[in-house]
Amino acid sequence: MTDTSVYQTTVQRKAGRIGALHLRRNGIALPPLSTPILYPVVAFMTSTNTNGGGIWKYLLKDVMKHNVPMLSQVLHFLDFNLTGNTIGYWREKSMRERYRDPNGPYDAPMFLDSGGFKLLYNTGISLSEFGIHKETAADDILDFQLTLGGDIIASLDYPLPPGLVRSEAETRMNRSLKNAFRVVEKLAEMENPPYLYICCHGQSREDIQDYVMQVFERLADVPSFGLAVGSLVPLRGENDSEVLSRICGVLDAIPESARDRTPIHAFGVSGNLTPILAYLGVDSLDSTSYVQAARSQSYAHPDTQKKLKILELDSMECTCRVCQETSLEEMQQAFMEPKSYRRTSTGKYKSYYYAKIALHNFEMEVKSLDNMVQAIEADNSLEALVNYAAKARGVREAVSWLVENNHEFAAKMSKMVVSFPKRITTQPTKQILSLNYTPDSFSIPLDYQPPTEKRVLLTIPCAGKKPYSLSRTHSIVNDKLRSAFGENQRFIHKITLSGLYGPVPEEFESEEAVVHYDFQLLPQNAAQIQLSADRFNTYLNQHKTHYELIIGYVTSRAYRKVLELVEKQHQDFILLPTKPKQKRLSEFFRHIHLDELIEILSNALTAN
Numbered sequence: 001m002t003d004t005s006v007y008q009t010t011v012q013r014k015a016g017r018i019g020a021l022h023l024r025r026n027g028i029a030l031p032p033l034s035t036p037i038l039y040p041v042v043a044f045m046t047s048t049n050t051n052g053g054g055i056w057k058y059l060l061k062d063v064m065k066h067n068v069p070m071l072s073q074v075l076h077f078l079d080f081n082l083t084g085n086t087i088g089y090w091r092e093k094s095m096r097e098r099y100r101d102p103n104g105p106y107d108a109p110m111f112l113d114s115g116g117f118k119l120l121y122n123t124g125i126s127l128s129e130f131g132i133h134k135e136t137a138a139d140d141i142l143d144f145q146l147t148l149g150g151d152i153i154a155s156l157d158y159p160l161p162p163g164l165v166r167s168e169a170e171t172r173m174n175r176s177l178k179n180a181f182r183v184v185e186k187l188a189e190m191e192n193p194p195y196l197y198i199c200c201h202g203q204s205r206e207d208i209q210d211y212v213m214q215v216f217e218r219l220a221d222v223p224s225f226g227l228a229v230g231s232l233v234p235l236r237g238e239n240d241s242e243v244l245s246r247i248c249g250v251l252d253a254i255p256e257s258a259r260d261r262t263p264i265h266a267f268g269v270s271g272n273l274t275p276i277l278a279y280l281g282v283d284s285l286d287s288t289s290y291v292q293a294a295r296s297q298s299y300a301h302p303d304t305q306k307k308l309k310i311l312e313l314d315s316m317e318c319t320c321r322v323c324q325e326t327s328l329e330e331m332q333q334a335f336m337e338p339k340s341y342r343r344t345s346t347g348k349y350k351s352y353y354y355a356k357i358a359l360h361n362f363e364m365e366v367k368s369l370d371n372m373v374q375a376i377e378a379d380n381s382l383e384a385l386v387n388y389a390a391k392a393r394g395v396r397e398a399v400s401w402l403v404e405n406n407h408e409f410a411a412k413m414s415k416m417v418v419s420f421p422k423r424i425t426t427q428p429t430k431q432i433l434s435l436n437y438t439p440d441s442f443s444i445p446l447d448y449q450p451p452t453e454k455r456v457l458l459t460i461p462c463a464g465k466k467p468y469s470l471s472r473t474h475s476i477v478n479d480k481l482r483s484a485f486g487e488n489q490r491f492i493h494k495i496t497l498s499g500l501y502g503p504v505p506e507e508f509e510s511e512e513a514v515v516h517y518d519f520q521l522l523p524q525n526a527a528q529i530q531l532s533a534d535r536f537n538t539y540l541n542q543h544k545t546h547y548e549l550i551i552g553y554v555t556s557r558a559y560r561k562v563l564e565l566v567e568k569q570h571q572d573f574i575l576l577p578t579k580p581k582q583k584r585l586s587e588f589f590r591h592i593h594l595d596e597l598i599e600i601l602s603n604a605l606t607a608n
């Protein structure tokens with residue numbers, strides 16, 4: 001077509017469309033990428049070389065071998081405890097070149113997001129050892145995206161957590177816009193630029209409309225760019241109507257003349273919303289749930305998508321590529337063995353099988369999207385949507401929204417379903433919490449390993465405010481530790497003692513089930529106290545040898561009870577404060593107790 005990357009709609013229906021991204025890499029046209037498409041989210045900077053990363057190693061191998069277009073974000077390495085030197089190594093070559101040796105050539109497009117959401121609650125952390133400096137973050141992130149070889153990139157953005165106060169939201173939206181315009185300018189100077197998606201944010205449908213209108217006013221002369229809708233992840237499953245509403249806000253605001261050359265990506269919201277989003281006109285989506293489910297050995301049922309535990313399956317009646325080449329018996333045999341970091345008796349590591357489950361789950365999500373794509377092609381997307389809505393799981397709120405906002409859908413749906421429950425509208429400005437989580441909503445993955453450098457375990461109780469780090473109790477401890485130990489604070493592994501889930505290592509603080517649950521452990525709740533203690537004891541049995549020092553700092557009675565049970569089983573567990581006057585929260589903030597904590601920690605954290 002032209003000498004730059006472009007998107008073009010090929011089939012436009014009343015609802016839904018088919019199109020193609022015509023991408024160029026180093027000036028050479030790639031085969032058109034047909035949309036709607038679902039990208040698997042992957043991590044590839046997981047270790048000091050291409051041979052690490054557990055499940056990711058196997059996932060990448062498969063995805064690259066089959067040339068599946070993928071999505072990643074450049075700050076994903078923050079989850080893997082890598083040093084600046086290691087990131088220097090990853091920046092020497094593109095991802096494609098780096099992995100050519102172990103995995104063979106990979107020609108499919110790679111979409112590289114900025115990872116702005118990683119910085120959401122971590123504005124204090126310094127990334128300068130990784131070549132990303134505060135003052136030049138947008139440029140540095142762009143550089144990183146370019147060196148890693150993104151064919152498609154999204155500009156550094158500042159996502160809006162639900163309930164964020166207006167003034168802060170406006171500041172963040174302005175910064176996101178400013179970065180986007182800057183990236184447009186930088187790419188315009190390049191010989192062979194990647195294809196750009198501008199990240200869009202807003203606190204409501206009208207808000208995001210306004211944002212998109214500003215984009216088009218400013219970028220009227222840019223031939224083709226995409227729009228990527230962000231800030232949706234925390235709403236997903238909690239407020240699906242708001243997810244759909246904001247996406248429609250983006251669609252509303254695109255000028256008619258630009259519509260068939262502007263692709264829309266929805267960040268972080270796929271799963272059971274996928275067919276609905278494609279119906280509304282979203283051109284691409286990405287999934288992390290395929291791998292999250294696999295980590296708890298959850299296998300998507302080929303027809304119902306219901307998640308089943310792999311050890312409970314009698315057979316895998318799935319015709320997907322992955323299941324055809326995998327033996328259920330072999331997989332179950334491996335999972336039943338206790339070892340995690342050695343080969344199982346099948347000759348393979350467990351992560352190999354975790355990857356297989358993930359890949360199957362991904363295939364199922366693709367299948368669900370493809371059904372809608374075929375319906376769009378055949379011009380019966382409305383019928384396909386109604387059929388889907390009538391039997392899909394977990395889409396009640398999204399369907400209610402469709403009933404309210406799409407008359408054709410409502411009319412057709414009412415013929416199939418006698419009555420539909422009225423949607424309860426949620427307050428968008430409140431912190432969105434759910435009481436529906438159970439102890440099983442979160443568990444530490446079976447293959448979990450504590451970060452290498454963290455050699456002191458410190459457990460403190462959970463808090464109402466999420467993520468925990470933002471709560472008063474956690475901030476106070478954090479400040480105290482920083483002023484006492486400075487740099488050396490990084491050796492402390494904070495594990496929150498959740499009344500609902502038991503131990504929650506700090507790396508899991510932003511998981512959906514951890515961010516959105518609301519639970520208060522009462523001293524009377526003996527069963528839950530026992531459950532939390534059991535989980536904590538299990539954690540220590542597995543990982544105790546990793547730590548030099550294991551400390552709990554807890555004053556409330558219920559949480560003390562949990563840790564007293566832990567103390568009984570683990571003699572070296574230190575429960576602080578040693579002598580709280582009362583067992584209640586107010587004691588938590590007393591200097592005398594915090595000083596005692598610092599003193600005990602000093603034994604392990606200051607040079608002798």
Ligand SMILES: [Zn+2]
Pocket residue numbers: 318319320321322323324360363
């Ligand atoms: Zn399968």
